[in-house]
Amino acid sequence: MALPELLAPAGGMAQLKAALRFGADAVYGALPAFGLRAFAGNFTWEELNQALSLVHAQGKKFYLTLNILPYEDELPALIETARRAGELGVDAALVSDLGAFLALRREAPDLKLHISTQANTLNAEAARFYYEHGAERIVLARELSLSRIAALRDSLPPALEIEAFVHGAMCMSYSGRCMLSDHLTGRGGNRGACAQPCRWEYALVEKKRPGEYWPIEEDGRGTYLLSAYDLNMLSHLPELIRAGVASLKIEGRMKTEYYVATVVGAYRRALDAFKESEEAYRALLPELEGELRKASHRDFNTGFYFGAPQPASGAAGFTQEMEYVARVEEWKDGVATLHVKNRFYVGDFLDLLRPQGPVSFPVESITLCDTGEQMDTVSIAGQRVLIPSPPAAEGDFLRGPNRNHRG
Numbered sequence: 205m206a207l208p209e210l211l212a213p214a215g216g217m218a219q220l221k222a223a224l225r226f227g228a229d230a231v232y233g234a235l236p237a238f239g240l241r242a243f244a245g246n247f248t249w250e251e252l253n254q255a256l257s258l259v260h261a262q263g264k265k266f267y268l269t270l271n272i273l274p275y276e277d278e279l280p281a282l283i284e285t286a287r288r289a290g291e292l293g294v295d296a297a298l299v300s301d302l303g304a305f306l307a308l309r310r311e312a313p314d315l316k317l318h319i320s321t322q323a324n325t326l327n328a329e330a331a332r333f334y335y336e337h338g339a340e341r342i343v344l345a346r347e348l349s350l351s352r353i354a355a356l357r358d359s360l361p362p363a364l365e366i367e368a369f370v371h372g373a374m375c376m377s378y379s380g381r382c383m384l385s386d387h388l389t390g391r392g393g394n395r396g397a398c399a400q401p402c403r404w405e406y407a408l409v410e411k412k413r414p415g416e417y418w419p420i421e422e423d424g425r426g427t428y429l430l431s432a433y434d435l436n437m438l439s440h441l442p443e444l445i446r447a448g449v450a451s452l453k454i455e456g457r458m459k460t461e462y463y464v465a466t467v468v469g470a471y472r473r474a475l476d477a478f479k480e481s482e483e484a485y486r487a488l489l490p491e492l493e494g495e496l497r498k499a500s501h502r503d504f505n506t507g508f509y510f511g512a513p514q515p516a517s518g519a520a521g522f523t524q525e526m527e528y529v530a531r532v533e534e535w536k537d538g539v540a541t542l543h544v545k546n547r548f549y550v551g552d553f554l555d556l557l558r559p560q561g562p563v564s565f566p567v568e569s570i571t572l573c574d575t576g577e578q579m580d581t582v583s584i585a586g587q588r589v590l591i592p593s594p595p596a597a598e599g600d601f602l603r604g605p606n607r608n609h610r611g
Contacts, residue, residue: 207475208445208452211267211367212468215457216245220255222461225599226559227472230265231255232298233457235289238282239269249288256293265295269457270308271320273301283311290315296340299323309338316340321369326352328359331366341365343453346374350443350509357448365450370437371467371496372455374507432517436496436504439489441474442482443509459500462528462545462557462601466499469559495562498526498555498603524606526555532600533588540593540602541573547583548604556594557601563594 212228300320
């Protein structure tokens with residue numbers, strides 16, 4: 205059975221490099237306009253050209269997000285952006301607006317198009333419409349169950365690919381089409397500027413008792429009525445593959461390169477183990493589920509894949525069991541040159557995060573690159589230090605104890 209594509213978020217060049225190193229088959233990212241993540245790093249035209257060179261040199265793909273809901277006066281610029289991106293060599297563009305889709309089919313006929321999850325495609329009639337008008341892939345609505353996905357796949361032309369989200373933050377609104385941010389803050393979620401008000405803490409107030417607030421449901425972290433849990437389908441990859449999903453999508457264009465490396469690495473190792481045998485995959489799952497808890501996340505559930513999400517809402521803030529402390533710039537003769545991100549100490553046990561899996565080791569010494577000074581701890585982001593370490597390579601990461609972990 206052929207493995208599906210593993211599709212990773214690339215909010216910028218650092219995340220793209222991490223995705224490639226840790227096993228993504230394709231990445232998706234945006235230019236500063238039209239991409240629904242206005243506050244991600246995104247790519248300039250020059251960076252996009254560099255990114256395409258890196259991606260294609262490894263036989264991987266880059267999909268450009270153009271899935272904003274555009275006004276009439278924005279369509280010409282969106283079309284011109286798509287044309288130029290197609291000439292540079294992007295492998296496809298994602299769109300959600302029907303008008304944008306039809307305009308791009310007409311004005312940029314050589315550019316392959318994927319239909320975004322925000323188009324909330326739920327049935328074969330809608331999917332066939334897009335296919336008959338030139339779409340190559342449908343990113344399914346997040347509200348579909350696995351059984352419905354399998355039935356949908358059986359009803360569609362074999363050439364039409366389907367893509368589904370498998371991991372990451374979930375919007376509380378229908379297929380991500382949320383008006384709450386626009387209403388409360390003037391920052392439109394469908395315009396790439398969501399303020400994430402569903403993640404705020406809420407209480408109940410009675411009309412005749414202004415100023416008296418009651419929590420709707422509360423634990424030690426507060427009241428999060430609207431906040432969705434993070435999606436995690438790592439332990440259900442066989443079902444997704446058998447349902448005919450061609451691309452497994454990880455959410456997270458606002459995430460760090462460490463997050464991308466951790467999550468992509470876990471899913472890559474899971475898929476490769478499944479290719480060997482389902483027994484090998486099942487044996488590796490406990491370790492890989494542990495890996496996912498070492499990157500920033502809210503509590504997990506399985507979204508709509510097995511019915512209504514359980515729990516439906518109430519996910520509080522982020523947690524992670526370990527902290528990103530450094531990126532490896534070079535390794536030679538048993539010594540790693542590091543770019544520091546967060547504090548660590550001599551005597552800490554760190555994990556060296558590599559594509560083949562992590563290895564733990566104690567920090568025996570820390571030496572400042574600039575001065576040769578020996579340090580007991582290092583805490584300034586951007587410093588370059590030397591430490592003895594197991595074999596490593598540029599682009600690997602180090603993580604250490606998260607002393608603020610709430611779990």
